[in-house]
Amino acid sequence: MSFSPELSALGASALLRRRGLRWTALFEVRHHDLLGRVGRLRTRRGVVETPALLPVVNPLKQLVSPQELWEMGFRAIMVNAYLLLKSMREEVESRGIHEVLGFEGAIMTDSGAYQLLVHGKVDTTPEEIVEFQVKAGSDVAVILDVPTGYPASRSVAEATVDETLRRARALFSLDRGEALWVGPVQGGAWLNLVERCAREMASLPFDLHALGSPTRVMEQYLFDLLVDMLAAAKPHLPLSRPLHLFGAGHPMMFSLAVALGCDLFDSASYALYARQGRYMVDHGTLRAESLKYLPCSCAVCSKLTVEELREMPRVEAERALAKHNLYVCLAELKRVKQAIVEGRLWELLEARSRSHPSMGAALRKLRELTPLLEAGTPISKPKGAFFHDASSMHRPEAYRFRRRVKERLSFNHRKLLLLIPPPPSKPYTRSKAVKRALKELHEVLKDELSLIEICVYATPLGLVPLELDEVYPASQHEAPRGLEVEAEGVSASEVADLIDSGGFEAVVYLHLPRLRGLVHDAALKACLERGLGFKAYSPKASPWSPRSLKELASLVGELLKKAKEA
Ligand SMILES: [Zn+2]
Known part of the structure; x- marks a missing residue:
């Protein structure tokens, strides 16, 4: 076109x-x-x-x-x-x-x-x-x-x-x-x-x-x-x-x-x-x-x-x-x-x-x-995109975003993929939850933090790698509470491709209680088929609480260590 x-x-x-x-x-x-x-x-x-x-x-x-x-x-x-x-x-x-x-x-x-x-x-x-x-x-x-x-x-x-x-x-x-x-x-x-x-x-x-x-x-x-x-x-x-x-x-x-x-x-x-x-x-x-x-x-x-x-x-x-x-x-x-x-x-x-x-x-x-339709849609817009329900996830901006993740990003230098649910606020990288998570991960991993790719799943755009957080409309969109449940399916269908796009040895999945676990199932299946390590963490408290994030970080540390030894 x-x-x-x-x-x-x-x-x-x-x-x-x-x-x-x-x-x-x-x-x-x-x-x-x-x-x-x-x-x-x-x-x-x-x-x-x-x-x-x-x-x-x-x-x-x-x-x-x-x-x-x-x-x-x-x-x-x-x-x-x-x-x-x-x-x-x-x-x-x-x-x-x-x-x-x-x-x-x-x-x-x-x-x-x-x-x-x-x-x-x-x-x-x-x-x-x-x-x-x-x-x-x-x-x-x-x-x-x-x-x-x-x-x-x-x-x-x-x-x-x-x-x-x-x-x-x-x-x-x-x-x-x-x-x-x-x-x-x-x-x-x-x-x-x-x-x-x-x-x-x-x-x-x-x-x-x-x-x-x-x-x-x-x-x-x-x-x-x-x-x-x-x-x-x-x-x-x-x-x-x-x-x-x-x-x-x-x-x-x-x-x-x-x-x-x-x-x-x-x-x-x-x-x-x-x-x-x-x-x-x-x-x-x-x-x-x-x-x-x-x-x-x-x-x-x-x-x-x-x-x-x-x-x-x-x-x-x-x-x-x-x-x-x-x-x-x-x-x-x-x-x-x-x-x-x-x-x-x-x-x-x-x-x-x-x-x-x-x-x-x-x-x-x-x-x-x-x-x-994407061809005629401006790359960036003066206003954020509204996502009302599953049909909004087909809007050209979302399609373009998913295409870019697939075509442009290479994760070859990353060893471990960390899948997290949508943090409570946007931009994700500036949210308290993600900042806290990065701090805990850094405590455990130090310089090896660069070996981790963090991706947000169940967003209306599908999977959002944190480095694309500022690309329109990753931060510039509004979605109703609860849309994650419908959005999970889109992310689940993309997760195997994402795993294949990097040199990942292992995947860690952070669960959000109200989700059905579709991304979990898809990631687990992909890891089993490819012989990669997989760990899911389902915290009892909020996934963003200091304790949950500390536990998540140590889990990531363990798995990364194993992956490097293998
Ligand atoms: Zn009239």
Whole structure:
């Protein structure tokens, strides 16, 4: 995976585009966490901060007008070029799309691929829709791709990918105007097709990419499949090009899509939900008619009671719901951006994974992608990492730490491995308990203390050698009391590798009464198999009491002596 160097190089000079005499970065990444970015996309109509939601505006039936969207804070909207072509072609071509819609921000036009997916055919050609988007003055335009849809047979999926790629290549012999062009990635649930399509799209000079036809997948809450699809596409697309996710309009899954590298979303959900009387909240959807309270303080809800909403004329209530839904989306996107800046996107993902079992399934799926997510995760973060339960132990920082212990450390000069449970405070090396232990060990061993490797087991990071105590997040993390019991299993699975990584002759294990002894069992087994000495010490009092530590030190001394004699 070649993410990190490119990610860190994504400064002001990401992708340069000649505009008059000035070179400007088309997409600039300001902050990143996991594969999520806070960025700035330059369009002809100004900068759009990403991640951004582009509300879909139906030019023929506006529930919330483009002007209102601008006032609410939306700097980009989406409109269907195919509908415009069929209903207002002359007007749009002569006056331009911005004037017709009355929107001064960036306008992205979709090509009609959605109509193709729903109706099976469209009454236009790929060339005509490209030409129309150029004439309309679209800021971000999409080729007429052929959506794979879901479910689709392998042969259908293959045909849609081939035809989409053919149309993508053909674009570059047409007049493309000044729009930024989107290269959609098709393939549906056929992940190797998604991967191939992404690779070939990446080789063409598109400005952005999009993951095509995930609508049915998201409607059916198959978020784990969405994770697979994004993970198949993302590593093969240039990081300097923003990734759009079509039809993702629910705040519940923004953090998930952003964590997998999506920068832009579009959706008509705010309006569709409003028509069905559905009230979005950041973790799901409620039925407006069954609400006793409006659990929101947006500009709409703060001026309304639930009774007033119920008594409103239908159209007015729909408008109120639509605007509320948009405010909820905006608020969640702000939360996602702030989480990226603070390096807490994983924590937001964990919180959202409780919104719905399907979101939980998606989080479990992410565990398989830790190497990919690690590549986008900063080495050090302004804030400590929170570990809530076993699922937190899969966060990329923990994975990176374990990888480093395995790859970087060599314990060849050590003769004895001392495994200790987590001391009561962090950093471990500065805790009273460890200082006292080192003092007692020094009393017994003197200069031979350097022959001992001390490792803390049952931490949320796995095994923490004391010399890595200052490496993020060994000291910079918070975990609830009792997590050691769940963390024991992770350490147990690593202990044999650790023993093999050194020239150890013996292992001493210090037991903490509330633990199950999994690390003990794993270490004992490894020592027996390798013919190494092993001693476990299970003190009656606290393991950190002066007496326990004195006894531990003399045990270590004895075993080291034996090991040296052997
Ligand atoms: Zn509200």
